[in-house]
Amino acid sequence: MRVLDVGEDALLIDLATPDEARSWHAELLRRRGEGGLGPVREIVPGERTVLLYGVPDAAALRAELRGWSVTARAAAGGPLVEIPVRYDGPDLAVVAERWGVRPQDVAGVHSGTEHRVAFCGFAPGFAYMTGLGERYGVPRRAEPRTSVPAGSVAVAGPYTGIYPRSSPGGWQLIGTTSVRLWDLAREPAALLAPGTRVRFVPAPEGAGA
Numbered sequence: 001m002r003v004l005d006v007g008e009d010a011l012l013i014d015l016a017t018p019d020e021a022r023s024w025h026a027e028l029l030r031r032r033g034e035g036g037l038g039p040v041r042e043i044v045p046g047e048r049t050v051l052l053y054g055v056p057d058a059a060a061l062r063a064e065l066r067g068w069s070v071t072a073r074a075a076a077g078g079p080l081v082e083i084p085v086r087y088d089g090p091d092l093a094v095v096a097e098r099w100g101v102r103p104q105d106v107a108g109v110h111s112g113t114e115h116r117v118a119f120c121g122f123a124p125g126f127a128y129m130t131g132l133g134e135r136y137g138v139p140r141r142a143e144p145r146t147s148v149p150a151g152s153v154a155v156a157g158p159y160t161g162i163y164p165r166s167s168p169g170g171w172q173l174i175g176t177t178s179v180r181l182w183d184l185a186r187e188p189a190a191l192l193a194p195g196t197r198v199r200f201v202p203a204p205e206g207a208g209a
Contacts, residue, residue, distance in 0.1 A: 125182025144170030
Protein backbone atom coordinates (compact mmCIF):
# COMPACT_ATOMS: atom_id res chain seq x y z
CA MET A 1 0.00 0.00 0.00
CA ARG A 2 1.27 3.48 -0.95
CA VAL A 3 -0.11 6.85 0.10
CA LEU A 4 0.66 9.56 -2.45
CA ASP A 5 0.17 13.32 -2.38
CA VAL A 6 -2.20 14.70 -5.02
CA GLY A 7 -2.00 18.48 -5.18
CA GLU A 8 -2.14 20.41 -1.93
CA ASP A 9 -5.12 18.83 -0.18
CA ALA A 10 -5.63 15.28 -1.46
CA LEU A 11 -4.14 11.85 -0.88
CA LEU A 12 -4.26 8.80 -3.13
CA ILE A 13 -4.14 5.37 -1.50
CA ASP A 14 -2.65 2.98 -4.07
CA LEU A 15 -3.48 -0.71 -3.41
CA ALA A 16 -2.36 -3.95 -5.00
CA THR A 17 -5.77 -5.42 -5.88
CA PRO A 18 -9.40 -4.34 -6.44
CA ASP A 19 -10.44 -6.33 -3.35
CA GLU A 20 -8.00 -4.33 -1.20
CA ALA A 21 -9.32 -1.09 -2.68
CA ARG A 22 -12.91 -2.08 -1.84
CA SER A 23 -11.89 -3.02 1.71
CA TRP A 24 -10.11 0.31 2.22
CA HIS A 25 -13.04 2.23 0.77
CA ALA A 26 -15.44 0.46 3.15
CA GLU A 27 -13.14 1.08 6.12
CA LEU A 28 -12.70 4.78 5.25
CA LEU A 29 -16.46 5.25 4.97
CA ARG A 30 -16.96 3.49 8.29
CA ARG A 31 -14.39 5.63 10.08
CA ARG A 32 -15.70 8.84 8.56
CA GLY A 33 -19.19 7.88 9.69
CA GLU A 34 -17.83 7.57 13.20
CA GLY A 35 -16.11 10.96 12.94
CA GLY A 36 -12.63 9.49 12.75
CA LEU A 37 -11.32 11.13 9.58
CA GLY A 38 -11.90 14.78 10.31
CA PRO A 39 -13.13 17.14 7.58
CA VAL A 40 -12.28 15.01 4.53
CA ARG A 41 -14.68 16.27 1.86
CA GLU A 42 -14.75 13.33 -0.56
CA ILE A 43 -13.75 9.66 -0.65
CA VAL A 44 -13.57 8.46 -4.27
CA PRO A 45 -12.84 4.78 -5.04
CA GLY A 46 -11.09 3.54 -8.17
CA GLU A 47 -10.27 0.05 -9.36
CA ARG A 48 -7.14 -0.20 -7.18
CA THR A 49 -7.10 3.22 -5.52
CA VAL A 50 -9.02 5.41 -3.11
CA LEU A 51 -8.76 9.21 -3.36
CA LEU A 52 -9.24 11.37 -0.27
CA TYR A 53 -10.05 14.91 -1.35
CA GLY A 54 -10.17 17.98 0.83
CA VAL A 55 -7.62 16.88 3.45
CA PRO A 56 -6.64 19.82 5.70
CA ASP A 57 -3.49 18.15 7.11
CA ALA A 58 -2.24 15.67 4.52
CA ALA A 59 1.01 14.86 6.35
CA ALA A 60 -0.79 13.88 9.56
CA LEU A 61 -3.41 11.79 7.80
CA ARG A 62 -0.75 10.09 5.64
CA ALA A 63 1.10 9.00 8.76
CA GLU A 64 -2.14 7.76 10.34
CA LEU A 65 -3.15 5.74 7.27
CA ARG A 66 0.20 3.97 7.13
CA GLY A 67 -0.45 2.66 10.62
CA TRP A 68 -3.83 1.16 9.79
CA SER A 69 -4.38 -2.58 9.45
CA VAL A 70 -7.31 -3.06 7.09
CA THR A 71 -8.65 -6.58 6.66
CA ALA A 72 -10.94 -7.79 3.89
CA ARG A 73 -14.53 -7.02 4.70
CA ALA A 74 -17.86 -7.49 3.00
CA ALA A 75 -19.40 -4.22 1.88
CA ALA A 76 -22.22 -3.22 4.16
CA GLY A 77 -25.82 -2.54 3.11
CA GLY A 78 -26.28 0.23 0.63
CA PRO A 79 -29.31 1.26 -1.46
CA LEU A 80 -30.73 -1.25 -3.95
CA VAL A 81 -31.60 -0.26 -7.52
CA GLU A 82 -33.49 -2.62 -9.82
CA ILE A 83 -32.79 -2.22 -13.54
CA PRO A 84 -35.01 -3.92 -16.14
CA VAL A 85 -33.04 -5.36 -19.06
CA ARG A 86 -33.89 -6.84 -22.43
CA TYR A 87 -31.17 -9.44 -22.98
CA ASP A 88 -30.93 -8.87 -26.72
CA GLY A 89 -27.36 -7.61 -27.18
CA PRO A 90 -25.35 -8.34 -30.34
CA ASP A 91 -22.58 -10.04 -28.34
CA LEU A 92 -24.87 -12.45 -26.51
CA ALA A 93 -23.59 -15.51 -28.40
CA VAL A 94 -19.94 -14.54 -27.81
CA VAL A 95 -20.51 -14.11 -24.09
CA ALA A 96 -22.51 -17.35 -23.87
CA GLU A 97 -19.65 -19.28 -25.47
CA ARG A 98 -17.17 -17.77 -23.00
CA TRP A 99 -19.45 -18.68 -20.10
CA GLY A 100 -20.14 -22.17 -21.38
CA VAL A 101 -23.90 -21.66 -21.53
CA ARG A 102 -26.57 -21.22 -24.20
CA PRO A 103 -27.32 -17.63 -25.35
CA GLN A 104 -30.79 -17.87 -23.78
CA ASP A 105 -29.16 -18.69 -20.43
CA VAL A 106 -27.03 -15.53 -20.24
CA ALA A 107 -29.94 -13.57 -18.75
CA GLY A 108 -30.30 -16.04 -15.89
CA VAL A 109 -26.59 -16.00 -15.07
CA HIS A 110 -26.29 -12.22 -15.22
CA SER A 111 -29.49 -11.41 -13.33
CA GLY A 112 -29.08 -14.26 -10.87
CA THR A 113 -26.57 -12.42 -8.70
CA GLU A 114 -26.62 -9.10 -6.89
CA HIS A 115 -24.16 -6.58 -8.31
CA ARG A 116 -22.50 -3.67 -6.52
CA VAL A 117 -21.03 -0.44 -7.88
CA ALA A 118 -17.29 -0.58 -7.16
CA PHE A 119 -16.40 2.78 -8.72
CA CYS A 120 -17.46 5.20 -11.45
CA GLY A 121 -15.65 6.67 -14.43
CA PHE A 122 -15.25 6.70 -18.22
CA ALA A 123 -18.31 8.93 -18.68
CA PRO A 124 -20.75 10.73 -16.34
CA GLY A 125 -23.09 8.11 -14.91
CA PHE A 126 -21.01 5.09 -15.97
CA ALA A 127 -20.63 2.62 -13.08
CA TYR A 128 -18.27 -0.35 -12.87
CA MET A 129 -20.29 -3.09 -11.17
CA THR A 130 -18.91 -6.26 -9.61
CA GLY A 131 -20.86 -9.42 -8.90
CA LEU A 132 -20.14 -11.90 -11.66
CA GLY A 133 -16.65 -12.73 -10.39
CA GLU A 134 -13.65 -14.05 -12.29
CA ARG A 135 -15.55 -17.16 -13.39
CA TYR A 136 -17.59 -15.06 -15.80
CA GLY A 137 -14.93 -12.56 -16.84
CA VAL A 138 -14.81 -11.84 -20.59
CA PRO A 139 -12.30 -9.85 -22.67
CA ARG A 140 -13.13 -6.60 -24.40
CA ARG A 141 -13.76 -6.71 -28.13
CA ALA A 142 -10.63 -6.81 -30.30
CA GLU A 143 -12.06 -3.89 -32.29
CA PRO A 144 -14.13 -1.36 -30.28
CA ARG A 145 -17.36 -0.11 -31.81
CA THR A 146 -17.34 3.50 -32.97
CA SER A 147 -20.81 4.01 -31.49
CA VAL A 148 -22.55 2.10 -28.70
CA PRO A 149 -26.21 3.09 -28.09
CA ALA A 150 -27.19 4.67 -24.79
CA GLY A 151 -28.68 2.11 -22.40
CA SER A 152 -26.51 -0.76 -23.63
CA VAL A 153 -25.79 -3.26 -20.86
CA ALA A 154 -22.30 -4.65 -21.29
CA VAL A 155 -19.65 -6.83 -19.65
CA ALA A 156 -15.85 -6.74 -19.74
CA GLY A 157 -13.35 -8.37 -17.43
CA PRO A 158 -15.15 -8.96 -14.11
CA TYR A 159 -17.38 -5.88 -14.53
CA THR A 160 -20.84 -4.99 -15.79
CA GLY A 161 -21.51 -1.48 -17.08
CA ILE A 162 -24.33 0.46 -18.72
CA TYR A 163 -23.52 3.09 -21.34
CA PRO A 164 -25.26 6.28 -20.14
CA ARG A 165 -25.06 7.88 -23.57
CA SER A 166 -24.03 6.95 -27.10
CA SER A 167 -20.24 6.68 -27.30
CA PRO A 168 -17.44 4.50 -28.65
CA GLY A 169 -16.86 1.37 -26.62
CA GLY A 170 -15.24 -2.04 -26.59
CA TRP A 171 -17.30 -3.93 -24.02
CA GLN A 172 -19.39 -6.97 -24.95
CA LEU A 173 -23.05 -5.94 -25.32
CA ILE A 174 -25.56 -8.35 -23.79
CA GLY A 175 -28.70 -6.24 -23.40
CA THR A 176 -30.46 -2.88 -23.29
CA THR A 177 -32.34 -0.82 -20.73
CA SER A 178 -34.34 2.41 -20.91
CA VAL A 179 -33.29 3.49 -17.40
CA ARG A 180 -31.53 6.87 -17.40
CA LEU A 181 -28.14 6.60 -15.73
CA TRP A 182 -27.34 10.34 -15.85
CA ASP A 183 -29.97 13.06 -15.53
CA LEU A 184 -29.04 16.65 -14.64
CA ALA A 185 -32.65 17.28 -13.58
CA ARG A 186 -32.25 14.63 -10.87
CA GLU A 187 -30.44 15.01 -7.56
CA PRO A 188 -28.00 13.38 -7.61
CA ALA A 189 -27.61 13.27 -11.38
CA ALA A 190 -25.98 9.82 -11.32
CA LEU A 191 -28.38 6.95 -10.63
CA LEU A 192 -25.57 4.64 -9.53
CA ALA A 193 -22.93 5.65 -6.98
CA PRO A 194 -20.15 3.57 -5.36
CA GLY A 195 -21.65 1.13 -2.88
CA THR A 196 -25.06 0.93 -4.59
CA ARG A 197 -26.45 -2.58 -4.90
CA VAL A 198 -27.91 -3.40 -8.31
CA ARG A 199 -30.33 -6.13 -9.29
CA PHE A 200 -30.89 -6.70 -13.02
CA VAL A 201 -34.42 -7.84 -13.87
CA PRO A 202 -35.02 -9.57 -17.22
CA ALA A 203 -37.86 -7.92 -19.12
CA PRO A 204 -40.64 -10.28 -20.23
CA GLU A 205 -40.46 -11.44 -23.84
CA GLY A 206 -41.61 -8.64 -26.13
CA ALA A 207 -41.73 -6.04 -23.35
CA GLY A 208 -39.73 -2.84 -23.24
CA ALA A 209 -37.01 -2.21 -20.70
